[in-house]
Amino acid sequence: MSNSSNSRRKFLKQTALGAAFLGAPLVVQAENTPANSLQTTLCKAYGFSVPIVSAGMAFVANADLAIAVSTSGGLGQMSGSGFPVDYLQSEIKRIKSALKGKPFAINFLPRFIQLEHIEVCISEQVPVVVFFWDEVPSQYLERLKANKIKVWIQVGSIQEAIQAKAAGADALIVQGIEAGGHNRSTASAFSLLPNIKKAVPNTPLILAGGIADGQGLAAALTMGAEAVSIGTRFIASSESNAHPEYKNRIVKAEVHDTVRHNIFGYDFPDATVRGIRNKIVAEFEGKDYPAPYANKNHETFPIIGQSAMGPIRRFSGVLPTPETTGDFEQMSLLAGESVGLIKDIQPVAEIINQMITEASNSLAK
Numbered sequence: 001m002s003n004s005s006n007s008r009r010k011f012l013k014q015t016a017l018g019a020a021f022l023g024a025p026l027v028v029q030a031e032n033t034p035a036n037s038l039q040t041t042l043c044k045a046y047g048f049s050v051p052i053v054s055a056g057m058a059f060v061a062n063a064d065l066a067i068a069v070s071t072s073g074g075l076g077q078m079s080g081s082g083f084p085v086d087y088l089q090s091e092i093k094r095i096k097s098a099l100k101g102k103p104f105a106i107n108f109l110p111r112f113i114q115l116e117h118i119e120v121c122i123s124e125q126v127p128v129v130v131f132f133w134d135e136v137p138s139q140y141l142e143r144l145k146a147n148k149i150k151v152w153i154q155v156g157s158i159q160e161a162i163q164a165k166a167a168g169a170d171a172l173i174v175q176g177i178e179a180g181g182h183n184r185s186t187a188s189a190f191s192l193l194p195n196i197k198k199a200v201p202n203t204p205l206i207l208a209g210g211i212a213d214g215q216g217l218a219a220a221l222t223m224g225a226e227a228v229s230i231g232t233r234f235i236a237s238s239e240s241n242a243h244p245e246y247k248n249r250i251v252k253a254e255v256h257d258t259v260r261h262n263i264f265g266y267d268f269p270d271a272t273v274r275g276i277r278n279k280i281v282a283e284f285e286g287k288d289y290p291a292p293y294a295n296k297n298h299e300t301f302p303i304i305g306q307s308a309m310g311p312i313r314r315f316s317g318v319l320p321t322p323e324t325t326g327d328f329e330q331m332s333l334l335a336g337e338s339v340g341l342i343k344d345i346q347p348v349a350e351i352i353n354q355m356i357t358e359a360s361n362s363l364a365k
C-alpha cells in the first residue's frame, strides 16, 4: 500500500476514534473535513469535494435538487429533457446564481431535445452535460467539445462503454441492473464496473445502481469508481420534485419490491425501466412483451391521474410530481433496489453527510 493511502487510513481512523473518544456523534460536514479525504481525481478535476453525483432523473431531478447536492459538496444534476429552451436557460441561470461557481451537470435523453438545448448549455457554460439512452448526435458532441464542455454518457454494457468512449465521452456512468429508472443494463453494477474498467482503461467511471449509503460508496471507491451516481436515494429527499406519496412509497418499499419491466411508456416506447411493484406492475409483470400499450391507440386508455402537463393515461411514463393527483396504484413509480436501504425522507445535506461519515468509517476499518 502506498504511503499516501496509509496516511489516509490513519487520518480516517483518528477522526472516527477521536469522535468516539469525545462521545460526540460523528457528524462530518460535506466540506473541509474527512470528506476531503474521499475526494477522488475526478472530484479534483471538476472542482467538487465529495464523490457523490445526483443522477439525472426526468420529472424529479429539478434545479432545487441539483443546487442542494452541489451546495453539499457533490455534483448536482438537473434533468433538462423535454424542457422548453427558455425555461431550461432560466433554470440553469438559477442554478448558477445559487452555486456561485460550484460545478453542476445537465442531463438529456437525446430524443427529447434539439440542438437549441445544447446551444443553451454552451452559452451558459454548463460544466458537464450528461447523456443517456439514445445515441448522441455527433453535432451535439462536436459543439460541446469545441466549447470545452465536459460530456459524460451513461452506459449499461461493455459494448455501450466502448461506443461512448469512441464517441468522445470524458467520463462514463456505469449503470447496473439494480438501478431505478430506464434501465437496459446487462449486469449488476459491481459486476459491470471491473469489466468496463478493463474495456475502456484510463476513463473515469462513475457507478450507478443500488447505492444509497456510505458502505455502497466505500465499496464503489474501493473497486475503482471515481464517484457514485445516486438516483433513488435522492428522490426520497426533501428537495426532490417527487410527489410526497411517491417518496413515502420508496421509504416503505423493501429490496424485493422493485422490478424491471416494459409496462409503461406509450410516450417513450420499448424502454425497460425499474420501478416499484404496484397494482398495474403486478398485473402485467412477466406479460410485458409486447408492452401492454403496443399497437393500441393510447387515447383510448383510461385517464388515471392529472399532472401539470395534463391528464395521465394508463401506461404513461409520466412520474408523479407534487401537483399530480390520481391513482398511485396505476402510475409509474420508478425506483431502484436501493429502496431497501431508504428509511426516511431527509434533506440532501443530511443524506450526503451521513454517506460520507459511513464511507469514511468503512474505509478506516
Ligand SMILES: Cc1cc2nc3c(=O)[nH]c(=O)nc-3n(C[C@H](O)[C@H](O)[C@H](O)COP(=O)(O)O)c2cc1C
Residues within 6 Å of the ligand: 055, 056, 057, 058, 060, 079, 081, 107, 108, 109, 131, 132, 154, 175, 178, 179, 180, 181, 182, 208, 209, 210, 211, 229, 230, 231, 232, 233, 235, 319, 334, 335, 336, 337, 338
Ligand atoms: C425516477 C428516475 C428517473 C430517471 N430518469 C433518468 C433520466 O432522465 N436520465 C438519465 O440519465 N437517467 C435517468 N434515470 C437513471 C439514473 O440516471 C440512475 O442510473 C439511477 O437512478 C441509479 O440507480 P439508483 O436509482 O439505484 O440510485 C432515472 C432514474 C430514476 C429513479
